[in-house]
Every structure is written in C-alpha cells, then in structure tokens.
Amino acid sequence: MPATDAQIEQLLSDLVRIESVTPWLIPDGVGEAALQRFIADWMADLPGVEVWFEEVAPGRPNLFARLTGAGGGPSLLLNSHADTVGYGNWRDRALTPIRDGDRLIGLGVADDKSSCAIGMLALRSLVERGVRLKGDLIVATTVDEEGASIGTFHMLERHRPDAILVLEPERLDDVVVEHQGFGWIDIVVHGRAAHGSDPDQGIDAIVHMAEVIRRLKVLDNTGFGRGADGGSMSGRTVFHTGTIRGGTDYATYPSSCVLGIEIGTQPGEHLSDRVREIQAIFDEVRSIYPGFRGEVNVQIDREPFMPQGYEALFDAIVESAEPVLGRRPRATGLNAWGDSGLCSAAGIPTLCYGVDGGNFHAPDEWVSMPEMVAAVEIVERAIERFCGVT
C-alpha cells in the first residue's frame, strides 16, 4: 500500500518538530544528531534492514539504512540531508508544522525533510511488500548540506554505489541533470596608508575596489550570463557581492579593501575561468591606476553538477513517474547548487529529484502534500526498476 497523505503528514510533522539546524551556519544550531536518532529508530523494526551511523564530526553522524539485494543488479543510494538552515525570522512557529490546504508548512518541511521522508517511506513500503531487490538499496541522510557539505564528502569517501539519487525539493515534473557550480571568493585590493592630506603618498584601496566592482557588474550583465557555450539549461550564472570591508578611519588613506563574492560556474566551466576573468579586470584597472595591486583568494570551490552515465536511472524515474503523474518528467538544469555536484565530481552517475515546495530558507517554508504522496510511489517504483527485482 502506498503511503497515505495522513501518514506522510504525520511523519513529516515529526521530522519538522525535531530541530536540526547546521551549526556551520548558525553557531548555536543543535545539529542533526536528534533527528538522525529519530530516523534510525523509525527504521529499526524493518526486517532485513541494517541501520548504522557514521560520525562525520563530534555529535554529527550520517545515517545509513541498507536493504541488501539478492545480487545481479546495480546498487542505488538515496541521499537526502538531515540539516536545515536557521529560523531566526520565524522563531515562533518554525518548529510547529501546520497544514494549510495542500501544503504543509514548517522549517525544513521541503528542504530537505520531505526527501528524508520519501526515502524512509519508500524503504518501508518495499520491505512490507516483501519486494526482493537484486541490487542493494541504501537510504542515507547526511549532515551539513546547508553548510560545508561535510556529510556528503564523508559519505563519498566510504561508499561507491552504482548510482545516487539526490533527493531535494524541485518539482516531480523536473529531473535535474545538471546545475551550476559556485565559488566563494575574496577579492583583496591593496593600497598604501598615508595621511589624508597626502595624495602623493596614499593609495586608495577602496576607490580601486570600486573600479573592480563596476567591471564585475558589467561582466555579470554581458558575459557570465551566457554560460559556457552561449546558452545553458542551468540559467543565468550566479553573481552577487556578499561582504565588503576596508579602511581604518576618516583621516587615513585605506591600505586595503576586501570584497567577498559568490560566483557561479556553468557545466563545462571551472572556477579558474572566473578567476581568470577577475584577473583580466585587475589588468584593466591597473592600466588606469598604475599603483593598483589585487589578489584573488578562493575560499570555497564547488564543481558544477555534470553527471555522466545516468541514463538508466533517468529512465527508471521517468518510466516510474509517467503512470503516477500522467505525464513524463523532463530533464532540466538549475542555477543553484546541491550535494549532487559532489556526487558527480566523484564519478558516480547521479540525478537530483524531489517535490514541489517554496519559501526555502525563509519563513513559512512549505511543501506540496499531493506531490509528496506521488513522490513516495514514484521513488519506490524507480528503485524497483533500477535495482531490479527477483
């Protein structure tokens, strides 16, 4: 029996009530341990399912559940993330899920507890129906996707399934087959401190940085946006400034200015392409201000999602979705990033799929309950198709 709306609402509400804010983003976030324990306990009664933790950082375990196959079929790992972002803007109600028509509302109800629930319910249904898979099914809930992704990095060092389905809220009509990469970069411009009335000695790092920022914005409008080959399924290339600091006081020429940016890369590109563009901007600014000195410090570099060899998994999802949705999902891209980028960079055939929702990382995050009901059935069917059944 497929899971009912009421069963899903019950489980998803239980997951939302357990805080699992990643401490990487919010230093007093409690982390994922309590949620992982709940999920492990929920699966503990399933015969033939092995459940275990792998500690990624103190008190921050990844959780795995394996339904061992009979052999002769490929293994599939379902990956969802147990952590959420913070909820400072809706403290009064974030952890108290409420139902509003077709929507369930609460912190992480879509991103990504919807996906945790899909994996849990699909596994339970397969076991209770006595389905004997050929390949192994592994349901993993990882930590810290909203932070530095230490959970999925840790998982990929220890597990090599034949394919990974990353479950993230999207829409059931869209199977994500590529998405952008990104970098967090500090651009540092050096000046020379001097008395404020001594322009011959002073070099104004902030004025020089303004020239850099203006050119970055021009490039955002004309160059970044076109993607690697003039058009991209993954949308306009991400670019925005994030932080800026510089100078010491009113009376002194600023000796440095540091700009923090987030910048995207399209499938086929690498962050070094963006760094090269920034260095070309430096050359241009230097031609106006010979005293200009800049450097680029990459803080985080995440590859675009560009999976190879995913066709069998793609077909399994599309063929499983068609009878449930009454239409075939399409292949699509994203101008965002997920742990799927790490999985494809590790050389594992990977796709990203999930349910409709909204207000991600914002008050009143919601998930579509009709899509949840359909998703559990689609994912269960896709597991059978992909892993094979004896």
Ligand SMILES: [Zn+2]
């Ligand atoms: Zn997510």
